[in-house]
Amino acid sequence: MHIKEEVSERHVLTLTVDNEAGTLARIAGMFTSRGYNIDSLTVADISEDHATSRITIVTKGPPPVIDQIIAQCERLVPVHKVTDLTEAGPHVERELALVKVSGAGDQRVEAMRLADIYRARVIDATVNSFIFEITGGPDKIDTFVTLMREVGLVEVGRTGIVGLMRGSGAS
Amino acid sequence: MPEKSGAEILIDCLLEQGVDTVFGYPGGAVLPIYDALFQQKKIRHVLVRHEAGAAHAAEGYARSTGKPGVVLVTSGPGATNAVTGIADAFLDSIPLVVLTGQVATTLIGSDAFQEADTVGITRHCSKHNYLVKDPADLAATVREAFTIATKGRPGPVVIDIPKNVQVATAPTDVKGNSPNRFHPAREAEYAAINQAVELLAKAKAPILYTGGGVINSGPDASAALRELAELTGAPVTSTLMGLGAYPASSEAWLGMLGMHGTYEANMAMNQCDVMFCLGARFDDRITGRLDAFSPDSIKIHVDIDRSSINKTVRVDLPIVADVGTAIRQMIDIWKGRKVKPQPLTEWWSKIEGWRSVRCLNYPASKSEIMPQYAIERLYAATKDRAPIITTEVGQHQMWAAQHFHFDAPNKWLTSGGLGTMGYGLPAAVGAQMGNPDALVIDIAGEASIQMNIQEMGTATQYRLPIKIFILNNEWMGMVRQWQQLTYESRYSESYSDSLPDFVALAEAYGWKGIRCDDPAKLDDAIAEMLAYDGPVMFDCRVAKTANCFPMVPSGAAHTEMILHSDEVSGTMDDEAKALV
The missing domain is CATH 3.30.70.1150 (ACT-like. Chain A, domain 2)
Incomplete structure (x- = not known):
């Protein structure tokens, strides 16, 4: 028996998250624990009161997996919004x-x-x-x-x- | 402004949340909290014998009462021992708030005595977790933790509290003004509900496939489900976690579905034209081989967790909502329009055909107790008392699910998702604490029961009259069954050697011990167990190599069920072996 791989698509996701301890670990760790790929990840504080950060993640996966990745990100308490730039249109x-x-x-x-x-x-x-x-x-x-x-x-x-x-x- | 210590603020917050019972075990890093507990009378502390027991007891308490379970353990090993229970609650969506002690903030990261990275360890097996670094943040954290644990899809939330945060003081004037950032939607969109009504009304072969979400949604969801089943005339099946949401005594009940589900439930799932999934999640134990799972049906899925939708099975109509609310919305539309469902006579006659296979029949024996027979007799002797049943994990669990029948929710407590051996006894402790007058029985196996057997001491201490009914076949039966089916009966390490004398063990803990190996004496022995006003350990010696059927083997479709042991092949290809 051999392990099969499915055809992947590249997607760019942006996440608006609470800027608090552990948020990045929670998101990055969710990707590893569920077997998702991270090609790149950037994070920086973007609000005047330092309460919110924006994370940009480039990931790869078959379309149903991308859909799951978004849903799993949204499930995390400090994540307020997830946008799939690749799906959302010109960017x-x-x-x-x-x-x-x-x-x-x-x-x-x-x-x-x-x-x-x-x-x-x-x-x-x-x-x-x-x-x-x-x-x-x-x-x-x-x-x-x-x-x-x-x-x-x-x-x-x-x-x-x-x-x-x-x-x-x-x- | 008056100030209180972190430990006192924590107790105040627990009281504010209506907590009356905490399951825990003291240790160095929670001594300030234990001292605060000592100085109050409103919260009962249940001292377990191992922190895994605390987490499972809190699960049992939560599942049987509908209230969140609260756990209090120390840092390091206290927290790591609780992890299995936290992971269990995460997979089965049980609301827990787990309070763990931590070394002082000044020591974090220094490999201090009893230091473990609790927040790191529990990050991916909890719904959310916190490390509180300032007592002024405690009140808001505890409030949010209870909201997160109980709202939306319930789950465990861990609050790690360093020892110096428990001792340091903060102003107490923080009541009620905490921001809440967790707002899961409850109601379904009208258009989707409307479409679901239309699909169900037109269905010629509908089925309601229900899960633990219906129980989590509360008793009204179970009531609404009954009403919906009646309006639509559709048959009802349920996952292991959902048993009791729909009465097993009803005509429309098909029994549990999935790997050890009934023939009629699995065939109906395979052949239905509209599948209405309510608060279940298409787990691999339910679907069998995915590409053969109910190939021709339109699938509607109601789930409060968006990530459950389209995770394994693509559905046609996703509805993200609280399942009880969504069913009520459907009923309103259905009644408002006086919808008439299709005549389902043909569908029901097909189902009757599958039912006539009588898939749960088993070979009777006069010389030894068949495990299925033991469950049947236990059910017959206790059904009028609406007992709360907990289980461990394995064959006994599946036989209990098949042969014990539930007519009400919150009566069946089992480890479904994580499959944790050792769950049943502490869960029974928690259930009995939350339901002092109920009859609570842990249906166990002789191997599983040994995984948290130390909790017998907890039951003794709090005078909990729980009963443990062990189906003792001297094997890790489910492992042995799989080895028989897939590894040509090479029984690698699955024999339960060197078992304790369970009757003597019971007596050592101040319990009553009963042993029975004769089918003719079983009813009397069960009656003796039930008549005893105290905890009983019942060593029920059953047929040693009975297998649990029916069974959808690993990697097979619903239509390829094994019904009897003579269909067992003894080997399996690698693709099937690789599936769990």
Whole structure:
């Protein structure tokens, strides 16, 4: 007998949650305890009184599993609202990455040139290294990081994505 | 402003919630609370013998009274011992508020004596949990905890209280102004209820499939269910957890469904055209093989928990609402429009055909007590007293579900979802505390009973006249049955060796002990048990290798039930073995 896997879809969920101890553990742990995937997760306080946080989770699963994930998130007491941006319609996704490269001569020039094309900013420089800051959709950052491997990539830090619905409404 | 200690505030809050009984066990990290308990008279504390017993006793109390059960245990091992009961209450949706002591906030994280990360450990087996770091937060926390435990889909809520928070003081002027962020919807949307009425009215082969949610919804939900069954003329079946919500003595009752359900209930589920699921959750013990589960029916599902809907079985009409409220809404529409259901004569004659299989029949014996016979005789001797029955987990539990019949809710307390051996005795303790005049019987197996047997001491201490009726076949019977069915009778570690002398054990605890192995003497022995005004342990020696049938084997469809032992094959393919 072999274990079967089903075809998965990528979904971006945003959660409005109470900003209190344990909320992140509750949500992240629910994903592990029920066998759901987390591709990325971001969390930050978004309200003036620091009472509310917004969590953006990128997950993968077959459609019925995505539906269950949303229902299970909604079941948690500190979770007030769950929006599936992927289902909700047009939305923007952005991620920030810091990319360190090191090298000399042509390699260094090429890294700068590529960074310029991708609109990455230099936020640190030494005679043999740069740190670039780049924002964009996950695909753009993936491509940029792949290119940097050719020109002396040292390390990468990524925030994971945040997303909002397009237009004037709130998600 | 007057101040009180955290421990005193906690007691005040419990009183405010109407708590009169707490099941617990003291220890270092809850000493301030125990001291506050000592200095008051309104809350009874029931001293269990092991914290697992406290949690199950609170479950038994909650399930039999409809009120939340309250547990009080110390930090570290106190809390971890209670975890099984918390997980049990989570799966069976039993309202509990579990108060655990914790090391002082200044010591948290330092691997202090009796420190465990209770909030971390219970996070995913409780409905919600808290670590209270300031006595000023206690009142609001306790209030919210009781709301969360009891409203919506009930469940266990854990409040972890560090020792210094119990001692430190805070202003007491916090009454009633706590924000409540938990507001589950109760009423169903009109359009959905309307559609459900139309579907049921047009159905030619409807079935009402009910579960523990009907019992959790309160006695009125059971009353409403009876009315709905009468209006629609539909047959009724129930999960293990829902037994008693619909009277077993009614003509429309098909018996329990699922793995050890009746042939008529499972066949009717398979062949129905409209399935109306009320407060049940399509558990794998109910559905059998999912792709063969009731393939041609329209499915309506009422559940207060949105996550129960479409979890395993896709339904056509989901209704998120309190089941009792939703049934009442349906009845109002049905009566208001004077709906006439379809004639169900053909459907009922099909059902009669399945009933005539008499699937619960078993081979009779004059020389030994058949376990099914023992349950039948126990039922016959006690039914007029509307007993509260608790069980452990295994064959005895299924035989009790099949052969003991319930006409009222809150009389059947069993561990359904988690399947916890050792549940029955402490649950009986809790049920008897909550229902001092009721006849409370734990139907047990000789293996299960040993898992929390220490709670006999609790019953002795509080003079609880509970009865334990052990179907003693010297085997972990359900394990042995599965090994016979799926592993060619290789009985790996399923023999109950070195059993205690249960009669002598009973006497050691100050109980009465009775043993019976003769079917001819069984009625007299049961009468002797019932006549005794005190706790009794009944060692009922039954046929050793009887199997529990009917049975939908693992990975099979409802239509592939094993009815008798001669249909047992002795082996199974890997796909079936991998299913639980």
